[in-house]
Structure formats: C-alpha cells, structure tokens
Amino acid sequence: MHKNPFSFQLNSDDFLPAKSNEDLVREYKKTSYWNEIFHSFLKKKVALIAFVVIVFVFFLAFTIPLFYEYSYDQQIRGSENLRPFEYSEQELNLKSQGETVVPHLLGTDTLGRDVFIRVLMGTRISLIVGIVASIIVLVIGAIYGSIAGFFGGKLDLIMMRIVDVIYTVPDILIIILLSVSLREPLNVLYEKNLFFSQLEVLGPGLTSIFITFSLLYWVGMARIIRAQVVMLKEQEYIIAAKALGASNTRIITKHLLPNLIGTIIVTTTLQIPTAIFTESFLSFIGLGVAAPMPSLGSLAADAMGGINSYTYRLIAPTVAISVIILSFNLFGDGLQEVFDPKLKEKR
Template sequence: MSRAVAAVALAVDEPRIRASSLWRDGVRRLRRNRLAVAGGIVILLLCVVAIFADFLAPLPYTKTNFGRLNEAPSADYPLGTDQLGRDLLSRMIYGARVSMLVGLGAQVIVVLIGVPIGALSGYLGGRVDVFLTRFIDVMYAFPRLLFVILLMSMLGAGLTNIFIAIGLTGWVGIARQTRAQVLALKEKEFVDGARALGAGFTRLLVRHILPNALTPIVVAVTFGIPEAIFTEAALSFIGVGINPPTPSWGQMVGEGQQYIRSYWHLCVFPSIAIAMTMLSFTFFGDGVRDALDPKLK
C-alpha cells in the first residue's frame, strides 16, 4: 500500500520537476554555449568599465602632456599617448562609456518605434497593415549608413543626435519581426479565449500577444547593439559623430589612422576594442538566438 502511495506521489510531483519555462530552458542552454558565455563576460566587463570610468581611468581624458607626445606604450602610459600627450588608456576607458551608451540608448529608441508599428500592422491588418508595410518597405530601401550620415549632417554632431539618427533608421528590422510574430499569435486559441472573456484591443495586444513575441525582439536588440556601436564608430571616424574632446573609439581610429606607420598604437588599440566588442555581442547574440529557439531542447 505504501509503495502505491509513493508511486502516486512521485507521479504527481514529476510534472512539477520537469516543468520549466522557455526562458529557464534558454538560460540553461545559454550557459552551455562557451562562446556566448565568453561574450557575455566581456560585455559585462565593458558595462562595468563604462559605469565606473571616472574611477578606473588613471587620468582625466582631457589632461595633456606636451612633453610626451605620441609616446609608445610604457610603464607610465600603458597604451601610450596621442598627438596632444593625452593618456590613451584613459581615453579608451571613457570611449567604452560612449559606445555602451550609444548601443543601449539607440536600441531603446528602436524598440519604442519599431515594436508599436509592427504590432499595430500585424494585429489590425487590412488597409492599416498595407500602409504600414509599404512605409516599412520605403524606409528599408534607404541605405542605412548614408541615411544616418544625412540625419547627422542635419542635426549636427553629438551623443544625443547619434541616438536619434540611429534610432530613426534602425527600427525597420524589429518592426518586421514584430509584425510577423503578431500575425502568427493573434490566431492562437489563448487569444481567442481572452477575446471571448471580454479583453479589449489594448489588453489583448499588451498582456497576451506581445509577451509571447518577446523572443525575436530580444534577439533583434542583442544584434542591434553592436550594429549601433559600429555605426557610431563609423560616424566618429568621418568626423560627424561625437564632438571632441569627448573620446570615442571610432574618433580615435580616425585621428590616428594617418600615423599608423610611425605611431601604430594610436589606432591599433581602439580598433582592437571595437573588434572585441563587436565579436562579443555577436557571440552573445548567436547564443541568445539559439537558446531561445523553441525547436531546440
């Protein structure tokens, strides 16, 4: 008798043990991906550097030393100095803050624009869907980098204007993905059930559909951050990005590329920082995409 009771109790508890959510399974799969974990660690370190740049930088990024111009890496200056004798390590640390701010800030604007447009297009359908889809197609036809340069020429250089320019041009992809998810989810049984219980348009969209469409949105944001960082670096490289003397990795590469044969450290170290950041976000984004894929177990 006791064995039968124990078997019944075990059968009742077994679904609880095995029950897990998509996000919990995703975290478990993400932890098994070594490249994604390595990328996540580098991203975490970059965030720490960006937040505590004022304490980690050995010198202010504007402090000059005209007696030690273009000095190679040494004990006093681990990464050397630039054309004005400024410590390259300190400027790279502050440059990490600019890059992370641009990456995260631009994606906030992208999500605020792209997700509502995609959700409304997919849920309402009809003429609204046709109009919004054509609008998305028109925006998608513009070469993004050239469009960003045009906007920056109109708005002027500066961190806030970079947010706006990248945000206004980068929402197209996430809008398309959100529309596709909403189109598939709005015909599901749980949406019909919520509608039958009296849920209105806003409640259906915000409480039932969008939470189930978060997976591709999260993946798109993960890949959008390095794209925004690279765009900022390209803008600063050609001189329409961050205003000097605020340091930016792209700006540092642009200023030092003409001296690469004589003072190699001026652009090599910022270039390595950009490459490491891009690779880290790419590895982490690939890992998040694979981890949140419901087809994988």
C-alpha cells in the same frame, strides 16, 4: 511456470513500495520558463564566454575611469607621444623624489592625453550609443509591428508599404545629411535652451545618429514583430481574451508582446553591434561625437596619422571595436538558439 500476462489476478508483489535505489520513482523539480532558458544558455559555451566578455568590458569602461589617475581630456605638458609604460622627464623627476607616478599603459597621443583612458571612454560611448539606439528601435518597432499585425487588413497593408519605402532609404547618407544640416540648429539650441545645453556633449553627430535610428532602423524590428503577431493572434487565448471583452490595447500589451519576449530580446541584442559599428564609422569620418569626447572611431582616425610610428594607437581602438561587436553577435546567436531550439535543426 510462467505467469499468464492476460490474467486478471492481482499480484501483491507488484504493489510493494519502491526501493530508493530503483529507477522506478523519479523526482521532477518544478521549474519556470526562465529557469529553463537560463540552464539552456549555460550549455552554450561560446555565447556564455561572449557574455562574460561583455560584462568585463562594461566593468572596465564604467568603473576604471572613476579612479584612474588621468582624465580623458587631460593634456599633460611634456608627455606628448609617449610609448606604453614610458615616463616623461617631469614624471621621472617626480618618481625620483619618491612620489607615486602612474605610468601611461598605452602611452599618450600628440596632445599628451593618456590613450588608455581615452580608449575606455570611447568604449563607454560606444556601449551607451548601442544600448540607447537599440531601445529606440525596440520601442518604435514593437509598437508599430504589433499594431500592423494585430489589426491586419488595409491598415496592415498601408503600414507595411511604408516600411518597404523606408527600407529603400540609404541610412548612412541620411545620417551624414542630418549631421551636417543639424549642426548649426543644434548649436543654437545648446546655447539658448537649458535642457538642450545638457545634451551638448552628444554633439550633432550623435544626435543625428539617434534621430536616424528613430526614423529608419526600427523597420527590421517592426517586420519581425508583425510576423509573430499575425501567427499569435489566432491562438485560443487571444480569442478567449476578445470574447471576455478585453480591449485591443490590453491584448497587445498583456498577451501578445509578453509572448514575444524571446524574439524581442534576441533582435534587440543583435541590433546593438549594428549601432556601435554605425557610430564608430561616423566618428572615424568626423561625424560622430564632439571633441574632446573620445570615440573608438575617432581614436582610430587620429591614429591613422602616425600609423607607422605609433601603431599601437590604432590597434587599441580597433581591437576594442572588434571584441565588442563580435561578443554581442555571438551572444545574440546563442540567445537565438536558446529561445528557438529548432533553429539549429533548420540550419
């Protein structure tokens, strides 16, 4: 006899404790937003590999120069134009006497400087430039975009028209003009001012790069932040904060920008390879870091003179640039999919 499903009689068997092997009881562990982001990122194999490569490059660039046998500006007489793992006559004599001689892993250049350590130092410069420039873009763009989006109206109209004008400015031309025009004034500041003398290692080229990023490159970040703020400022929690008397500064810094952290992280990450490529390009044409400090771009330019005889000198810095830029782009794309799960469907 079948049980009537519409019967109001209770069956005591329905209230027995569930067995451990039954799927009726599921335990859900409490997790935070960042834990979900972390576990989602672990599923992005390509982005995870790119992140591991970035960490490995950072490790090589910032640790090996600390204990490596040669320095980036050390000129070893008699060791000019050595090939990878090749020794000069003087080094062979020392080796025959039982002394430990470290081979030049990538050979030496025309001045007898170790190419391997110079590539590592060039990688370090590129990474520092990319991170510092991205932080500059983040700070200026986030502040500018959040103000324009939050207040809206005529202020938003004026601020975004300024952004449109800046977009039309050719950035590479501005960097070149600044590099040439700032060379003499900066040299004077390096000599006269103690503070600026500490920045002499940057040179006019890198200084002009940072100035140009401060003047031009933040507009993309500002547009993205502004668009997100326009959507978020109509949310209930923002209206509640206004009703409770929260100041505009507090609403922007405590409510709006923290809810844009995913967008900020992704945009900043994707800005790093742009800065690295810009610095490498300018160093390649002689407007980047000041000698004897190496850069991946300047190393590639120096290698062009002996490209037929010493091809490996060109391969090393160009491979380093390619790996760094590709890894950051893949890492940024992975973060973008993690913070915006619907992005893959949109594509």
